[in-house]
Amino acid sequence: MSLQTEQRQHIDTLIQLSEGRETGLGACREVIRRSWARCVDEYRLDPSRPRPVRVLTQQALRDHQESVDDLLHVARAGVDQLHAQVARLGYVLLLTDHRGITVEFRGQRHRDRALRKAGLYLGADWDERYAGTCAVGTCIHDTRAITCHHGEHFDATHINLTCTAAPITDPQGNVIAVLDISALESPRSHESQNFGLSLVTLYARMIEDAYFMHRYRDCLILRYDTAREFVHLNGRGLIAIEEDGTLIAANGSGRALIGEHLHRWPPWSPDRMPSITQLFDGEISDVLGILSACGDQIRAFRARASDATCFVTLIEPRGRRVAARALPASPAPVPALDRLASDDPAMHRVLKLARRLRNEEVSVLITGETGTGKEVLARALHDSGTRASGPFVAVNCAAIPESLIESELFGYLPGAFTGGRRHGMRGLIQQADGGTLFLDEIGDMPLPLQSRLLRVLAEREVMPLGAETPVKVDIRVITATHRDMSRMIGDGHFREDLYYRLNGAQLRLPALRERADRHFVIRSVYEALVAEREQATRLRADAMSALLAYGWPGNIRQLKNALGFALATVEGDEITVHDLPEECLVDAPPATLTLAQQGDEAVDDDGQVLHELLQQARWNISQVARRLGVSRPTVYRRMQRHGLVPPNRRG
Template sequence: MGQIQLLADEHDQRLQQARQLFFDQGTLPDGLVDPMILRSWERCRRFGLDDTSYAPVMDAMDRVALKTEQDRNRYLLVQGRPIMEHVFEQIRESGSMVILADANGLLLETVGDPDFVSRADRVALLAGASWDENQRGTNAIGTALSEEAPVAVFGGEHFLEHNGFLTCCASPIFGPDGRLIGVLDISGDYRSHQRHTLGLVRLSSAIVEKRLFESVHARDILVCFHGRADYLGSPKEGIAAVSPDGQVLAINRNGTELLGIRQVDAVRRDFSMVFESNLATLVDRLRHNPQATCEISVNGKAFHVQLRGQLPPLTVAGRVFDEPAAPRPLRRPDGGSAPTLTLDTLNTGDTRLQAAIERARRMLGRDIPILIQGESGAGKEMFAKAFHNSGPRHDAPFVALNCASIPETLIESELFGYQGGAFTGARKEGAPGKIQQAHGGTLFLDEIGDMPLNLQARLLRVLQERCVTPLGSTRSIQVDISLVCATHRKLREEVARGTFREDLYYRLNGMSVTLPALRERTDIRIMVAKLAAAETASRSNPVRFSEGALQAIEGYAWPGNIRQLFNVIRVAIALLDDDETLITETHLPEELFETSPLTPSASAPNYDPWAAAPLEGANSLDAISRQAAMRALEAAGGNISSAARQLGISRNTLYRKLGRM
């Protein structure tokens, strides 16, 4: 019997004994269950809940009421939805679901495997239901909200017996002001629990918090700091939002923990009192290099600092210089040399791609919209960034919006912005939309074919009049943008079906370029070499590919295009031992050696360590390696030999990679 199964059986025995002591004998089962679970059981008993009773199932609110609550939590949904989808990609086909709930335990949105969703519906794990502790007993969502801490509730740890088939892991989400605003949860069948799930939820909730903070304070100075320079930009960094006059407006939870202070000790105080440094000096040192860092000392601790957000205007002797009304264009890190990603660097020898590059190059500096077409994952956003970086606007912002990833009810405010008080939950000072943020630079609208018809009319008016009117406002704001759009749809057919405006189509289709799918390209070997070189830039010895590995890569159909290729290369590199430099067929996923790629309906193992993209934040090779090793071990039921065979490495190598956890 595997070690994982032994641990599960031991846990079940302790839990059964704990339930007998607590529910049957009325005594405290000290040492048998997690203290957090025990505190929850005691709260549920005080609520008057009966562990053998059934919580009402058909108590989900109606659509209108749910829509009202979703609008009230619109910013949580905007920032949480993409993370939910990314998390679900990691656990797809594992019999689980991802849930986002508000601060009262109301389920706002769920996404999950169909076979588990049908079972989940029986216990009201659906949008509109409440999972507050006083209604559902001990459960990850309600208990995480009560404890304001991450929690895992396994099987019989649920207070209500009929919820015992569930295993749930949840982590609270705190807003930019430090208030608890929601919770992210993964729920699944008790028998299919995976050890890494709680860590996945904790990381994902931290990412949501970071996105919320940066979104709310996008127009403030963001002082990002950490004791380790490589943690800057990660979910673990501290962030303080500071006004141009040096007042600390907000500081995230990581920041207060790093500084060892409370939120109330920092907010509304002068920057110099909190950070023991002069803000103006810091801004002057880092103004012209968004990627640069410097060190400061706070209470004897050294911190690496980086500035983001909206920096104040340059002042000399009290006078403001070169401060436009619209957001200031971002400066390149090197202060003048060309950006790394350009149309020239994209050109790796494929004839069709080279033709697209040449067509786009002729449009540089001209006020003509570009429409990029191609399959999902073919590199449309990369091409748009290269086009922006190659033209005269390369010093100004590149702002992207995916029209397919944002709900129809939210995309309008994201694109056009809003005035303070325009709707419930809006910031009192309002917020600029993507169009305003792109002033002077390039606006990239990905999946433009999915834009709702009513917004298509507004976008057309912006393009014609060169001004935008935020929601709730009557004042038009002049904008100067270069527009690049992309879609995998055939817009001519969408026009014929009436789902896309004909006048907007002709407005956008000033210059159309079509990117070839990866399987159609002739430069795959060059692409593999470039991607591998970029991924291993910190290694002392370059990575090479065997001829057999290159032939397998060239012969595969790549349904996921460049995105899938990049993931395969990252995982292959992560599986190399420290002293290895040659990637062979054993480092590549088995699907590359099949005659045709798996279709979505084809059967596949629940835990294929190669299938899921690495987590956001898992951007080191060691992290990716650990992730793949854990997935393989879980898929093999804890059998080290089987997992090593699946990964194409030795048992000793697998032990070493697991030992790095």
């Protein structure tokens, strides 16, 4: 079909639209349909009379360029980079102001005449009110990125063009410029422009953020992202603040975060703007102290509106150091508590409260899944408080047989019952006198004993079995459970009055899979195990990646067991992904996992075959594991099943 025929058909379609008949619109996209309707109904454009390209005079163009001079200064690097990527594909680049006037242009010199004729040139006016439906004009009207491809243009003279545009907005969300790439010829498929749309949107955001940084260069700026690795390089959110935490302005992602807090967006509402500590769960001292308190100058905070973890860094005003003079005095370090976490927001809240409670006599209930480190936190509370010189007595209520728990806790006098010690025994509660009694898995304490424990807490005295006179005790009680205590109380399995005695303050430990500082936890556990074993072994990156990807249903306890296993079985001086237990290999190829999980039915279950493989590899277990596509633990298990022992370990 000739271009003239296509143009006539296009004009006929738009004339039908102007006459109220939409039968020819077919599968026209809704965004284009609305723009065509505006062109006909609001702008009174006549589709049968295509309009010539409008190009401003040199003086008028200079006036438009001067009005966006600051933006042009910032945008040129991004414009050049984008053009370098798309020029070889036949695209030219336009940067327009908020009225659709092209104030910056990158073209193709050998096609200069054709580009001028099409309006793809410096000074061209792409306002929708004049040029009709087009990428720039429709982008300005709708404040959204858009591709206007071939026949989607309103003006029939433009139906061979493909144009993709994205808005650049100011901190209030108003369009201040449009970034556009256009081509005189392109494939007919609309999908052929999808990548261009993503690319233009990306560069528009980069220019927008660079302009934000330039405009607020004399302010404190928070830069954040949901991925720690991208914060310094390309953090999505930018928020300018005063030194007291008052918000000044934000980029698009920042405005969305503020909008979540205000429950409405737009419009921009400076009189209702929250402070930075209302957006993020933390104190202003935590924010101002990011650069000095964190090694990589990034700190994790919880976004209050969405409960998402955001990794935040601080950009200081040009030429002056705000944090150094504005940062309130940091609280004294508490090593026993400080070493339990890095910058996980949930752990930050737990440890902040723990610091306040460490010297108080209030009872503390620690909750969390099994293996999250409840006893470790309880001991840290004890070691960091005024009772640190006293005993720390830990009792696992689920591990002591029900028939013995009463005598273990309360003690007994000589002859109190058959089978007891001849001289009696001081119970664990008495042993904790002057220090801390930690009752782990308190939810498993038998109901009859709960009444006796309640008396201990109320009277601060204990009655050993067989005694007639109670013994005074000076203890602080910390308890822990992984159970749903509210449900247990409702089911009649736990005394409500005892629960409120124990729950003077509650500390909830997050699961390992929920923590933003998993890398810190893994490294800390690993280094502690290496120090215990005096073992010069390093953790290779592929093993760390597998550990970070795993869900850890058993939490830190399971992590410690997995690393302990790897250290016990590793053959060289580094732990690789093949040294980890099989359940940690969530990222292994499906075929590998299938073979590793076949157990007794594995193809190498023939002991002779396995023996030959081991001999060929000179008993290098790692090499055999790689050849079979299984983990080293699997090879060890099958060697044991077949009684295969390396020569250097035979007696």
